[in-house]
Amino acid sequence: MIQVIAFYLFATLCIAAGALTILARNPVHSVLWLIVAFFNAAGLMVLVGAEFIAMLLVIVYVGAVAVLFLFVVMMLDIDFAELRAGFIRNFPLGFALALVLLMELVLGIGAYRAGALKLGTPDGTAAPLAGANNIEAIGALLYSRYLFLFEAAGLVLLVAMIGAIVLTHRQRSDVRGQNIAKQNARRPDEATHNVKPEVGKGVSL
Amino acid sequence: MTAFFQSLGLSFEAAWTIATVAGILLIAFPVMLAVAIVIYFDRKIWAAMALRKGPNVVGPFGILQSFADGLKVFLQETIIPSAANKGLFLIAPIITFTVALLAWAVIPFSATAILSNINVGLLYILAISSLGVYGTVIAGWSSNSKYPFFSAMRASAQMISYEVSIGFILICVVLWAGSFNLQTIVEAQKGHVFGIINGFVANPLLFPMWVMFLISGMAETQRAPFDLTEAESELVAGYQTEYSSMAFALYWLGEYANVLLMCALNAVLFWGGYLPPLDIPVLYAVPGLVWMLGKILFFFFIFSWVKATVPRYRYDQLMRLGWKVFLPVSLAWVVIVSGYLMFTGHFA
Numbered sequence: 001m002i003q004v005i006a007f008y009l010f011a012t013l014c015i016a017a018g019a020l021t022i023l024a025r026n027p028v029h030s031v032l033w034l035i036v037a038f039f040n041a042a043g044l045m046v047l048v049g050a051e052f053i054a055m056l057l058v059i060v061y062v063g064a065v066a067v068l069f070l071f072v073v074m075m076l077d078i079d080f081a082e083l084r085a086g087f088i089r090n091f092p093l094g095f096a097l098a099l100v101l102l103m104e105l106v107l108g109i110g111a112y113r114a115g116a117l118k119l120g121t122p123d124g125t126a127a128p129l130a131g132a133n134n135i136e137a138i139g140a141l142l143y144s145r146y147l148f149l150f151e152a153a154g155l156v157l158l159v160a161m162i163g164a165i166v167l168t169h170r171q172r173s174d175v176r177g178q179n180i181a182k183q184n185a186r187r188p189d190e191a192t193h194n195v196k197p198e199v200g201k202g203v204s205l
Numbered sequence: 206m207t208a209f210f211q212s213l214g215l216s217f218e219a220a221w222t223i224a225t226v227a228g229i230l231l232i233a234f235p236v237m238l239a240v241a242i243v244i245y246f247d248r249k250i251w252a253a254m255a256l257r258k259g260p261n262v263v264g265p266f267g268i269l270q271s272f273a274d275g276l277k278v279f280l281q282e283t284i285i286p287s288a289a290n291k292g293l294f295l296i297a298p299i300i301t302f303t304v305a306l307l308a309w310a311v312i313p314f315s316a317t318a319i320l321s322n323i324n325v326g327l328l329y330i331l332a333i334s335s336l337g338v339y340g341t342v343i344a345g346w347s348s349n350s351k352y353p354f355f356s357a358m359r360a361s362a363q364m365i366s367y368e369v370s371i372g373f374i375l376i377c378v379v380l381w382a383g384s385f386n387l388q389t390i391v392e393a394q395k396g397h398v399f400g401i402i403n404g405f406v407a408n409p410l411l412f413p414m415w416v417m418f419l420i421s422g423m424a425e426t427q428r429a430p431f432d433l434t435e436a437e438s439e440l441v442a443g444y445q446t447e448y449s450s451m452a453f454a455l456y457w458l459g460e461y462a463n464v465l466l467m468c469a470l471n472a473v474l475f476w477g478g479y480l481p482p483l484d485i486p487v488l489y490a491v492p493g494l495v496w497m498l499g500k501i502l503f504f505f506f507i508f509s510w511v512k513a514t515v516p517r518y519r520y521d522q523l524m525r526l527g528w529k530v531f532l533p534v535s536l537a538w539v540v541i542v543s544g545y546l547m548f549t550g551h552f553a
Binding site: 001002028029035051052055056058059063064067070074133178180 | 365
């Protein structure tokens with residue numbers, strides 16, 4: 001009973017938040033609705049017993065990705081009239097994209113109704129671990145059967161990260177950086193000195 | 206507790222619901238009460254270190270000061286700036302306060318007193334603490350005012366930076382304990398060093414991790430010396446500038462609840478949680494709850510002590526510490542700890 005109530009609550013909120021993400025006028029509101037959608041999706045994951053995936057969803061998407069989205073969107077200086085001006089011009093492209101996404105959705109549902117994929121059961125390597133919890137089961141699979149794919153994914157991410165840093169890093173000569181070692185090595189007696197000015201006289205610096 | 210309600214003749218579902226709600230109330234109310242007392246404690250420690258008296262007027266030794274402050278803000282008018290985004294402006298403090306209370310669900314107060322003893326307890330805490338930034342960022346943006354906005358930018362950068370190194374530090378603890386479950390982590394610390402000291406902190410490989418965790422915890426909760434988000438000399442009061450009355454009080458309560466949570470995490474992950482400091486049978490006569498609360502108060506004293514003595518960091522120093530010192534060191538430490546554990550056959 002509790003599970004049923006929780007499922008309908010999470011599912012309804014997830015769909016509503018998803019709809020509001022695209023309906024909201026203000027981009028910041030959109031990002032916040034997206035976060036609500038992520039959060040409810042995590043709730044659904046908990047309900048099916050995938051608590052590890054649920055926590056990862058919250059940590060990675062809500063905790064890191066959405067914060068960056070929000071960070072960027074908050075900085076935007078939005079002119080709503082300008083935003084709506086290009087609507088007709090961009091309509092065909094947007095419509096085509098929407099059509100592709102709809103087709104993918106239909107295909108996905110069709111594939112789902114065709115029955116479950118029997119991944120790895122014929123040779124027995126990926127049989128579910130009896131009595132193991134989520135993390136152990138995923139770990140056993142990732143670090144044995146899918147080790148090379150996992151490492152390859154890591155490598156791709158590393159290359160992407162280095163690429164992003166190389167592309168955006170500029171050596172600028174006009175900016176003065178902080179020399180932390182020099183600052184730490186500074187001592188009071190070399191940083192200050194008493195000039196002992198006479199009464200009524202100023203100090204030249 | 207579910208079994209108790211079931212023995213009263215209720216069905217399992219009804220008993221579970223009542224037990225869970227009772228458990229939530231049993232944790233949330235003491236936490237809020239503890240926050241009120243701990244604010245008084247904080248002010249007294251701070252005053253003592255500055256050779257002042259601190260709150261000493263309301264009640265004996267001023268002990269009712271926090272409650273008087275609470276009543277005062279409760280009776281004030283909530284002012285909403287006319288240019289503010291009204292809905293988000295009011296939701297932001299609620300998010301901060303709720304998130305500060307949520308994480309307490311998985312903290313083991315004693316061997317039996319845990320609201321939800323889940324497998325992914327530590328990941329849950331990481332997930333919840335990563336939500337904390339939203340209260341601050343939304344407040345800064347919806348206030349529609351420049352200082353709160355600067356503060357929100359600082360807060361999001363600061364909290365994301367330190368979460369990364371906290372994640373690696375926690376991995377070291379998880380590697381040694383072999384579980385994400387907080388109770389298993391506490392039990393793994395029983396007689397950890399020479400079979401007599403309870404706590405990972407006495408382990409020479411994990412001691413540096415504890416020091417880094419303590420400092421990262423201060424940065425994560427935006428306590429001094431890392432309270433750059435509300436640096437009054439630069440940003441008025443940071444993201445709280447436009448807030449008044451209960452909305453302001455919610456930030457206040459949430460901030461201290463977060464600090465207490467960090468203290469509790471220090472105790473649970475490195476200092477043996479509800480176990481006594483030494484693995485001697487006589488010490489187990491004292492209830493686990495007393496040890497746990499004692500450790501939380503001890504760490505709160507350290508937080509207050511640091512706040513009273515250390516000057517505020519510069520922002521570039523804060524970022525340098527997070528990204529150039531803590532991140533590489535904790536990353537290297539994960540390799541060292543896992544290498545040591547593999548070498549000694551810990552997982553065999």
